Amino acid sequence: MLKIEGISAAYHSIPVLKDVSIHVPKGKVVSIIGANGSGKSTLLKAISGLIKINQGRIQYQDQDITAIPAHRIVGLGISLVPEGRQLFAHLSVQDNIRLGAYHYFKKSNRAEIEQSVKQAYQIFPILEKRSKQIAGTLSGGEQQMLAIARALMGRPELLLLDEPSMGIAPLIVREIFNVIVNLNQAGTTILLVEQNAKAALKVAHHSYVLESGNIVLEGIAAELLHNPKVKEVYLGG
Amino acid sequence: METISFTSQLFQYLITGLTVGSVYAMVAVGFNIIYNVTEIINFAQGEFVMLGGLIMVFFHVGMALPLVLAFPATVILVTLVGILLDRLAISPIRQPSVLTLIIATIAASILIKGIAMFIWGKDPFDLPAFSGRNPITVMGAVIQPQYFWVIGFLIVVVIALSIFFDRTIIGKAMSACADNADAAKLVGINVKQMILLSFALSAAIGAVAGVTMTPISLMEYDRGAMLAVKGFGAAILGGLGSFPGAILGGLIMGAIESFGAGLVSSGYKDAFALIVLLAVLFFKPSGILGDIEISKIKRF
Numbered sequence: 001m002l003k004i005e006g007i008s009a010a011y012h013s014i015p016v017l018k019d020v021s022i023h024v025p026k027g028k029v030v031s032i033i034g035a036n037g038s039g040k041s042t043l044l045k046a047i048s049g050l051i052k053i054n055q056g057r058i059q060y061q062d063q064d065i066t067a068i069p070a071h072r073i074v075g076l077g078i079s080l081v082p083e084g085r086q087l088f089a090h091l092s093v094q095d096n097i098r099l100g101a102y103h104y105f106k107k108s109n110r111a112e113i114e115q116s117v118k119q120a121y122q123i124f125p126i127l128e129k130r131s132k133q134i135a136g137t138l139s140g141g142e143q144q145m146l147a148i149a150r151a152l153m154g155r156p157e158l159l160l161l162d163e164p165s166m167g168i169a170p171l172i173v174r175e176i177f178n179v180i181v182n183l184n185q186a187g188t189t190i191l192l193v194e195q196n197a198k199a200a201l202k203v204a205h206h207s208y209v210l211e212s213g214n215i216v217l218e219g220i221a222a223e224l225l226h227n228p229k230v231k232e233v234y235l236g237g
Numbered sequence: 238m239e240t241i242s243f244t245s246q247l248f249q250y251l252i253t254g255l256t257v258g259s260v261y262a263m264v265a266v267g268f269n270i271i272y273n274v275t276e277i278i279n280f281a282q283g284e285f286v287m288l289g290g291l292i293m294v295f296f297h298v299g300m301a302l303p304l305v306l307a308f309p310a311t312v313i314l315v316t317l318v319g320i321l322l323d324r325l326a327i328s329p330i331r332q333p334s335v336l337t338l339i340i341a342t343i344a345a346s347i348l349i350k351g352i353a354m355f356i357w358g359k360d361p362f363d364l365p366a367f368s369g370r371n372p373i374t375v376m377g378a379v380i381q382p383q384y385f386w387v388i389g390f391l392i393v394v395v396i397a398l399s400i401f402f403d404r405t406i407i408g409k410a411m412s413a414c415a416d417n418a419d420a421a422k423l424v425g426i427n428v429k430q431m432i433l434l435s436f437a438l439s440a441a442i443g444a445v446a447g448v449t450m451t452p453i454s455l456m457e458y459d460r461g462a463m464l465a466v467k468g469f470g471a472a473i474l475g476g477l478g479s480f481p482g483a484i485l486g487g488l489i490m491g492a493i494e495s496f497g498a499g500l501v502s503s504g505y506k507d508a509f510a511l512i513v514l515l516a517v518l519f520f521k522p523s524g525i526l527g528d529i530e531i532s533k534i535k536r537f
Contacts, residue, residue, distance in 0.1 A: 050419055070422035079423070086420040088413045098406070099413050103425030105406045154424060 001026040001189050002047070002078075002158055007056030009039075009046050016042045018213040019056070024158065024191050029184050031192040031200040031221060033234055034210035040193040041083045043210070044160045047191075048080040049073045060158070075103045079156035083163045085147040089136030093127055096135050096146055100153025113153075120149040123179055141172035148179065158189045165196045177203055197234035201225045209234070245377025250499040251492060252375075256384040256453065258491020259391040260286070263446035264468025265475065265483035266394065267439035273415040273478050274435040277338045281322060281346035283465030284353075285440045288315050289447025290456030291353060294362040304367060312444045318349070319440025323433045346461060353458040361455040364448075387449045394442055395484060402480075411435060415478075463507070467494075470514040476527025485525060489513075 002024040009017040016039045024030045034040050045051045047058055049070035057066045060076060068076070079100075088096050097120055098105075101113045121128035124145040130138060135146060144164055151159060161180065165173040173196070181203055184190050194200035201207055204221035209230065217230065224230050241249075264282055271279045292314050296307035326341045327333075366383040373380045402408040413421045414431045421428055447456065471490045475482025490510045497509030517524065 048423060050422065070419075071425050071427045074423060074425040082420065082423065086417050086423075088416040088420065090416050091409065091412060095409055099409055099421075099424050099426075101424075102406065102410060150424065 001061060002191065003059040004043075004047070005057050005059065007043075007046060007053045007058065009042055009051060009053045011042065011051075016213055017046070017053070020210070020213070020215055021056075022208055022215070024189060025206075026189055027184075027187065028205045029180070029190040029192060029203055031194060031204035031207045032210050033194055033197040033200050033207060033230075035234075036195065037212075038210045039213040040210055041162050044080055044082075044162050044191070044193055047073075047160060048078060050080075071103075074154045074156075077155070077157035078160065079151035079154040079158075080160040081144075081147045081151045081162060081164060083166070085143045087135040087143055087146055087150070089134070091135060092131065093133055093135055093138070093146055094131040096150050097127070097131075097153055100150035101155075103154060116153055116155070120152055123152070123182075124149055141168045141176075144168055144172070144176060148176070152183075156188060158191065159183065161190065161192045163193060163195060165194060165199060173199065197230070198225075201230075242377055246499070247496075248376050249378035250495045252378055252380055252384060254492035254495030255488055256387050256491070257494060258471075258488035259387045260446050260450045260464070260487075261467045261471040261490045262391055262484045262487025263394060263442050264464055265471035265487045266398065266480060267442045267446075268469055268472045269478055269480060269483050270398075270439040270442070271435045272472075274411050275327075275338070275432050276335050276415075277327070277342065278469065279436070279439065280339065280342045280465055281349060281461075282439065282443060282468060283461030283463070284346045284349040285315055285319060285443025285461075286447040286450070286464050287353060287456060287458065287461040288318060288349065289444030290364070290451035290460075291357050291362060291447075291458070292444075293448040293451060294357075294364050294456065297364060298362070308448055311448055312441050315444035315447075316437050316441045319436040319438075319443075320433060322440070323436040327432065327436070328429060346465070350459055350461060357458055359458060361457040362451070363455055364451040366452040367449075370452075381453060383449070383452045387453070390445050390449050391484070394445060395480070398480065407434070467507075467510060470510055473524055474514055474517050476524030479524070479526045482524055482526035489525075 004020060004022040006019045006021050007017055008015065008019055020043060032040050032043065042051065046053045049068055053066065057064055060078065065073065065076065088099065097117055101116060105113065126142060127146055127149055130142060135143065138146060164176050177199055180190060180192065192200055192204060201221045201224055207219065207221040207224045208215050209217035217224065264286060267282045267285065268278065271277055289311055293307060293311040296302045296310050297304060302310065322345050326345045327338055330337060330341060366381065367386050368382045370381065373382065402412060410421065410426045411431050411434065413426060414428050418428050467490060471486035472483050474490060475486030493513050494506055494510045498506040
């Protein structure tokens with residue numbers, strides 16, 4: 001579904017991604033694990049068009065999306081839940097969710113959008129209780145849920161998640177990972193970037209290990225979970 | 238000749254102040270719209286007001302178009318100038334920092350002023366008042382009917398904008414750009430288009446201010462800079478980015494100016510408002526209605 005072929009990207013002329021190739025098959029959960037600064041977030045930003053890449057190409061469902069600007073990527077069915085949530089902090093929870101549907105928002109499909117909002121609230125019931133609250137005042141876990149809900153409003157076929165467990169209580173992390181599994185079972189393809197390697201490997205089918213901009217390892221997630229090198233570096237021995 | 242009582246004199250100052258203040262408020266609202274989407278202070282904001290006045294003179298006096306045609310035509314033309322400003326000066330800048338963009342708006346304002354001088358010369362122009370110049374006397378104060386037009390249009394602008402930003406998805410999308418431009422792109426908002434729209438909107442509001450104020454205070458090519466300073470002051474006074482703040486700031490600014498000119502000396506008219514502005518910046522830098530927490534993360 002998504003094929004990344006040999007992309008390189010730099011941040012202020014410091015190379016961040018070096019000749020990275022990744023394949024995300026339809027219907028699967030693929031995870032990328034790696035330490036801070038390994039280039040994971042940059043990779044997701046490159047896919048969603050927020051940063052330009054220097055080399056290589058990104059192909060999505062037989063279409064070259066390398067040069068497509070960020071605001072048109074979501075319309076193709078790719079939504080990113082960015083690192084650090086990136087909510088519209090001064091708008092209400094409800095407005096954040098509605099804006100997720102911006103790219104197909106019309107008067108004529110109001111009913112359809114309300115339906116999607118309802119679905120989002122079904123996935124994260126706490127957000128319905130908070131719907132009138134200003135997004136910036138939510139707790140970390142709730143903000144993450146809102147960020148995912150907003151991305152889902154874009155009706156993605158491919159959902160990119162950047163560090164959904166960051167700074168969140170373990171109980172909520174489990175809830176969010178359950179949601180990820182459920183979404184996948186309902187047919188959404190998922191590319192998950194995580195520092196929490198254990199959680200990421202458990203939900204993924206296939207996994208890549210990114211180290212200072214290079215893919216150093218890849219394989220079936222369940223096998224990587226028992227790979228001695230991965231164990232040592234990412235799972236705490 | 239009968240003497241005017243002190244109270245009616247104060248009332249007179251207040252009415253005049255609120256009228257002038259309405260113009261400042263409209264300029265301040267224009268600043269805020271662009272600031273909220275881009276973090277840019279558009280120093281050409283005063284030029285929109287000047288163009289509004291002078292283009293209206295051209296349509297209404299020069300071409301003798303009736304008011305109901307000349308007014309919208311003027312607003313449309315100034316809006317086009319706003320769009321051109323974005324397309325020619327703001328949008329083409331490759332790696333925009335807020336500071337470079339602000340400098341671009343200063344350059345644009347000088348250019349617009351120069352072109353206006355070229356077209357209209359240096360003399361001030363008058364515009365007939367919308368509903369005559371027979372003053373109404375209320376509580377001993379003499380009120381020009383045009384005052385009501387100015388204040389009335391401020392109210393219209395405020396209501397229209399609050400509906401736009403609170404009720405429409407485009408308005409929400411504009412606020413979203415201000416909050417987080419990258420996240421806005423991720424949900425499919427074309428940020429460049431929203432910036433364009435913010436320039437168009439604030440140019441239109443500037444034009445309304447210019448058209449309504451010209452019958453009271455005339456208009457000439459170099460009026461923009463001072464209006465921009467006062468409007469900017471009003472925006473800061475109320476809290477940069479806050480619409481209720483802009484209106485409050487504008488009205489306070491106008492009132493102080495009017496009372497200061499009337500009670501102390503009209504020579505220091507411009508100074509009073511700026512002194513108050515400085516005082517606010519010393520004691521509450523986020524402005525009257527500004528959020529202190531938000532002002533900490535702002536770059537300006």
